[in-house]
Amino acid sequence: MSYQAPLKDMLFVMNELANLEAVSRLPGCEDATPETAEAVLEENAKFVGGVIAPLNHAGDKDPSFWKDGTVTTTKGFKEAFKQFAEAGWQGLQHPTDFGGQGLPKLVGTPCVEMLHGANLAFALVALLSDGAIEALLTAGSDDMKAKYLEPLVTGKWTGTMNLTEPQAGSDLAAVRSRAVPQDDGTYKVFGTKIFITYGEHDMAENIIHLVLARTPNAPEGVKGISLFVVPKFHVNADGSLGERNDVHCVSIEHKLGIKASPTAVLQFGDHGGAIGTLVGEENRGLEYMFIMMNAARFGVGMQGVGLSENAYQQAVAFAKDRVQSRDLAGSAGPVAIINHPDVRRLLMNMRSQTEAARALAYVGASLYDAAHHSADAAVRAENQAVYEYLVPIIKGWSTELSQDVTRDGVQVHGGMGFIEETGAAQHYRDAKILTIYEGTTAIQANDLVGRKTVRDGGKVARGLIAQVRATAAQLGELQGAEFTSIQKNLERGAADLEAVVEFVVANTKSDIKAVFAGSVTYLKLAGIVLGGWQMARAALVSQKKLGAGDGDAAFYQAKIVTARFFAEHFLSTTGGLRAAVIDGSGGVLALGVDQF
């Protein structure tokens, strides 16, 4: 079966949890009414379900390949990207000035989720273009904007991020690529970049590389890195393509997953120098790159959600179809395996984590919109701070759990899951990159600890915990074992998160290694508590709807069950995570290197 966008849940989360109605009242967001948004989501769902999803398995089976410096993508990708661009999907969240639709992030986010859910390897080209657009919008000169933005926003060209070098992965201080200023104001760029997603391909006429490099005499470390635009083909004043630039793809990687997405080794300047133009000011490249990175990190979080959804759908379809063994409580013949308790447990694992991660991400998108569009500067700042706290969690937690979810997906399939034809194994392989690129989970966790928790003394975190507690209190007013259970688990989760936040705030300065030994565990704990909070809010809304006899009762009942499952199977783990952070650093750090 092929991926279908989970529109019902997306609309529920967008409207009921992330409050689209409030977003559509923000200045500049007036067009994004719930009705318009629903129409956009439906249209996008049709497109990705019909055009993009069917290419997912094909891309895995017949990946992009390299020959003599050119990359041929999987059959159908080029045509699909043309349709994607022409329908305006690349420009959904980008300014109308440059050919975009100017829709808020909250409306764009479900569309991004669908695209990734349908075909992770395909969607990466759009994700990277989004990042390039963001960086140019923020730091590019007027000339650059005029030259590059409209073709990028309309999907005529695509963009890339060139950070990594063989010796510089997580450690960008080690970047060695050089940029030598020329008399005409341009730079000649030299160096080798690796792991460049869609660094070379045949799906667009031009590729706009954003490249980190050092100018002569730049300071060492991250403070001496500048950002350059290096197009594959030079662009003439009239916008037409000029000569080929001196950047060449010398190979692509043989990878565990996302095989259709070409991961390029790019060689800059081997034939005299690749001509680049400086973005913004010298030595501020990392700052600009972080604009791309933060957009991309949120996007990778959505990859985690989308991929989890796809794996869940496939597992459900298989479990309904596959007949094997009698029902435990019945004596009749064999039944579909969805009736077996452990298959249920696996499916509920998959479902509840996916829904929780989706809800947290959309709420994050809504905060982003308020941070960018609110009329009140204080409101903007407040929302921005909470959004920034959530980004590493949305990226780190959603992608880590996508590895659990896709693993459960294979498991539901039993032996058939291990056979590549079935497609479940592809999700398991694809998922593994998500916790690595755009910053590993440890990098996200360092960000969460350092910039997002310690810097403000835990203020934002405490504010969120207070909101979690307010939701728990509301649950306490409802009758029913399911609400009591959610309340109890949520309250304990909030207390565990609070204890860890206070531990982090109190100890990072005095014993940084002890805190960082638990940073990923803190991130996971925060994801579970905040995701569980969203599921609890969803249960509250659902109960209200059920009481009012409003809408799809089966959907709301299922939402309450799923929230309960999440509480009892994931919120229930926070005590262990708290202990691992607060008591567990000694064991992490005690061995000498030679003892390994």
Added chain:
Amino acid sequence: MSYQAPLKDMLFVMNELANLEAVSRLPGCEDATPETAEAVLEENAKFVGGVIAPLNHAGDKDPSFWKDGTVTTTKGFKEAFKQFAEAGWQGLQHPTDFGGQGLPKLVGTPCVEMLHGANLAFALVALLSDGAIEALLTAGSDDMKAKYLEPLVTGKWTGTMNLTEPQAGSDLAAVRSRAVPQDDGTYKVFGTKIFITYGEHDMAENIIHLVLARTPNAPEGVKGISLFVVPKFHVNADGSLGERNDVHCVSIEHKLGIKASPTAVLQFGDHGGAIGTLVGEENRGLEYMFIMMNAARFGVGMQGVGLSENAYQQAVAFAKDRVQSRDLAGSAGPVAIINHPDVRRLLMNMRSQTEAARALAYVGASLYDAAHHSADAAVRAENQAVYEYLVPIIKGWSTELSQDVTRDGVQVHGGMGFIEETGAAQHYRDAKILTIYEGTTAIQANDLVGRKTVRDGGKVARGLIAQVRATAAQLGELQGAEFTSIQKNLERGAADLEAVVEFVVANTKSDIKAVFAGSVTYLKLAGIVLGGWQMARAALVSQKKLGAGDGDAAFYQAKIVTARFFAEHFLSTTGGLRAAVIDGSGGVLALGVDQF
């Protein structure tokens, strides 16, 4: 780098935790002195490290392939198996009467772990032969034993298990293959078997298939299944090979992992009938097959341990070699990533789980030896009961954790881990089969609940918990934060396991689905508590050795640190698991099928 057997830890566990000395005092085990065992392990380590391990990545890159009914295995496999057989490794644990070495399981187990650790796909051929040998030893006629055992034990031929059919995976009641009695006492076997590991290959002269099929008028369900020996080539009275039998490999699967191991679709009887002979009595086939299954399940547990060890070794080597970013607490240049706290945490996750699973399995092997060799029938029965309780845990828990460990292994490598050349990704792919074949984790968990916990009213489980508490009490007598922490976590773990066992015993009859909804979680909890118990025992022994100034102090110190890490990061999770089992079944089961 290539796998090296962790001899130091293996010898420690074998001697100090699994008490080889006591095993070597059992009747028939007198040759297995600690000195002999050490020599055997060293010799085996040399062999697998030198001959088998170097073929692991090659087997993944250039898997076995099928053409016109024959399977050509990866280059080098045939020669390696010949060396393996000639050196006597296939026969290590098998009776000397048939060409084996007759060593106890406790000595065989580390050798099995090494073989799997070095090369999972290769080792499977030996694992399946072991199973066939066990079944023939137990249920085969004298004629069968005379005909088949010596060539199997000496590795001249190999064996297979033919259970699965397209409609009969976990559900063996659905087996449809037919066996029609002939006048000469043989049977003609007809049917299609799938997922037959090493069902066809070129590494041995003959393949002895053990096949489940139904005789005419056999009862329906599992009580109407018989077991047959169907050799690929008939065997003449003098042991020479006769005509080709009517069993043919029509294809092999394209799999996620263990690619060098051919997974065959076998067609029996398409050209008139495959001639088979009945093993034991009609309709008792499943019972005999479970002999193979139980041996194989323990073996698959060792695959989990071996693979985890391999992934750990590779991650350690990478983490020591890869230089990236400054030390958090230092201001000097970039350091090897093993110095970064989260890399440490990942490595300790891998290390501590691998060591705990190894210890539990070796202790299980020692129980098996006592169950088979003790002079006292009561002692035999008691050990057998505990061994049988542990088998689903050793299989289920060690393999589930191998998926966590191999995932962490890729993560340690960062982007390099996602590139297939590095080899870390192969472990991640290989691991996924381990929780599926020889009974999924859910099947193991059902066995743990039904046959191993409820049937004796929880007696064996309670006996183990009492032993866990005794170890915790011993820890309480030691000074030092590490011992206090291990003690506290172990005591709480024991209480959580006890609560779950009592819940299972009390509720399986009245509410079987509620209990089975938590069966895998119970299995995981039992694995963590019993594995943590072994680590705690290891810490006690290590402390004693350190006090006595006896042996390798760095090793014993590391063991105590690792035990502490396991307690603080895994034993600390048991409260959440307990809650998920006892409170969490409602959410698992509440949705209607249509709500998925």
